Amino acid sequence: MYALSVGDLSRIVRFGEERGAEFVEARYQDMLYEAIVVDNGVIRAFNISYTRGVGIRVVAGRYAGYASTNKLDLESLKNAVERALKAAKSMEVAGSTIALYSRKTVKDKIVSHYNVDSIDVDPSEKIELLMDMYKVSREVDGIASSTIRYGFERDHRIYVSSSGDYVDITVRLIGIGVYLVASVEGVMERLWDSKSRVAGWEFIRDIDWISFARENAELVVQAAKAPVVKPGRYTAVLDNEIVGLMLHEAFGHATEGDIVDAGGSILENKLGEKIASDLVTVVDDGRVEGGYYVPYDDEGTPKRKVVTVKNGVLKSYLHSLATAKKLGGTPTGNARVMDYSRVLLVRQTNTYMEPRDWSLEEMIRDTREGIYVRGKGAMGGQVDPSMGTFTFTVGPSYMIRNGEKAELVRGVMLSGNILETLMNVDAVGKDLVVHTSVFGGCGKDGQRVRVGGGGPHIRVRDLAIGGGSR
């Protein structure tokens, strides 16, 4: 497949400058996604897809215009630059002007670590593994349906700008997930669980996927037999995965500089204020073990580890070059796009809470009555960052009674207010775990990007829990 050269991108950037733009950037992307879906023993999909194109942003007359194309001949690329200029020009109607933070020029080329490129692995080996996982899950009594998914992504991006930047990054992300439906005595329950890693095929070889499939099948059957949680307010011990999900949804979005700038964040004008319990320190880090790998963002800015909350005090927002300039911060490397054709948004990378000193056992022993909220099988969450309201659905969880883990419950949905919830954190564990996923990511303004998240186990007082019915 024809790959665009850096020289071509530089020529396009120069062309934009010649046509009068004050600033021009070109983002080339060449992405491969391999997906296999085994649906009740049938290969429902085996697809390799290629995404490839160039996105242009110009700043002309201090207005931003974007255009993109996936026809990569010089003529089409020049046409894209012209369209971006036209788009910028149309902003004269009622547009905001843009100013970009001026940072040091960057030149770098990075390939994320892997041993075996998954695309070179014999497809039969992949299918055999998924089929074995399907079989073992169906052997569990009560399983009505079993879908096994494999995903592998190789995302290659080149960034070139009129400031002289050149950043070339390739990231490989791989994983397997199971979607299981149990039917027990007329009660149906579902569970989705997956494991992913920035790695190659070696990640798949190193995990016991058969046990993974069996254990999940057993869990969903148990869940189908379990009662629905009684709605009310609980003391909740949250596991690593839920902490990551909650921080990302309930808190992280409100730290995104573009949302703050738009007036859509509950954290606007709160820098330096105490917004969480003293025990809470929150980080956005593009290079943490287990998370998605973001060494540079899509504006070529190095991604640095940002402490957004330190011991309960709001320290920083997340920034692009534009929001850093506008809100008086420094660029944090959080300007990201889903693909070449999109506009830059401020996005999280890997959001997690720093660990402290409690063990899980101590936390449960110290809780007389409550719920141990589990992430396995969680469906995700949503937040209204301007109001601070959040909600998410978690996996099958356990009641805590008299300091001990008790019966399994299902249909657990958490909801609350961001700031109240973070203020109510009264114990933070020592076991930091961070995850990412090749099957999902974070959605914002129609763009999905890969993210990661996690933390230690934590305990939150007075959390609202709702429950679904059968």
Add this chain to the structure above:
Amino acid sequence: MKSILLDLASRIIDKALEEGIEEVEFYGRWIHEIDAKISRSRLEAVKDTAKIEYGVLGAIDKRVGSVSSEDVGIDPGDLVRQLKSIIRASRRDENWSGFAKGYSRGESSPGYDKAIAEIEHYRVAEIASKVVEEAIDSAMRTGAEEAIVSEGRYSVAVGGVCIANSNGEELYDEYTLSTISLEVKSRREGEESSYWVWTGSRKLDIDEIIDESRRGGEYSVKFVKAKPVESGEYTVLLDPYMTALFISTVLEPAFSALEVQEKRSPLTGKLGKQVVSDAIDIIDDPTIEWGLGTRAFDDEGIATSKKKVVERGVLKTYLYNYYTARRENRHSTGNGFRSSPGSPTTPSSTNLVLRGYKNLASMEDMFVEVKRGIVVHGMIGYWMSNPVNGSTQATVSHGLYIENGEVKRPVKGVVIGGNIYEWLGKRLVAIGKELKKAGNIYAPALLINGVRVAG
């Protein structure tokens, strides 16, 4: 664009057959979109996107695989070689019965608006700023002391779809799209509140766009000072947009014949049986003028048609694509749609309409009926409801607490939960007279008894 796609389809299909792939299907589409992004009541950027993408599915001896790409200059030989290696590695699907035969168009309804296809960048920017003006004006008139459109966008697009396969079938069509989304944030008496609206049409309907912008402005003020209510059982009045959100998340997936065949639908084995109240009809209607789901054929070339999925509460049919239809030795209902160009189709609705037959009332009449209840105008997390068992849950972000038919105060931060089949069945008290459009769903307000609320 049409000729590029048709030419690509024929070159790839010919090459694939020549290389020994027994059956081939091509699905390609192009789109040209202009999009104005709004931030804090101003345009932040305007974007112009041009894209072509396509998928090629192939089968040899009931083994199926696919490749998708955005490269129109591709050497068909390279693509076919990759496709062949995927198919070879795949396994036989005994239910496979080939790609669709009998391409045709169903009843045609308007879905292409020249005004959108020929729109200029500056006009898109103008509409976006008009939207901001109307939303803020409406918020101020409703009592806001200060209002902004924190985020939003106005987008227009024109595109085309080309479907062809090795049975000699071929279809091409073009469509247009206009969508608006915005979040209005207001301040009154020292407190803030916001509201999010979204609407789309295949036509440039300025009146509809302005109406939605105004609703966004009005609703951004109505819920200032909202707080939770106590846990318990309440009567809940879902506004039509909220009904639509639950239908699309919990109910619509259950009509898919694939989900039924694979035992992931609670409607398995319920054909001909009462599944919701006998006051309800549910219709799959691809003929609604300018509807987002309006189309003459589905993503595998089968003619679409208007049909009752539920009639007087009785389940009349599932929704079929070619594959699931052949498994039951029947005809596709023209409901095969793809999530991406290279993916196989799965059954889903075109436009889905839920309509009441009896117990009809206006929103105002339903209000009066409520002794102790919540009217829901906004919620988050509804999409985590469970289509496998019909379990519905969401956190109310914008609600009104009602006592004896009177609005007492705004409500937020409570979880409502139940089961969609009970809500549309034994717990259903009344159905709204008026339908509203939310995406491809057309729904009325619903008055429901005994809804669990966790405060």
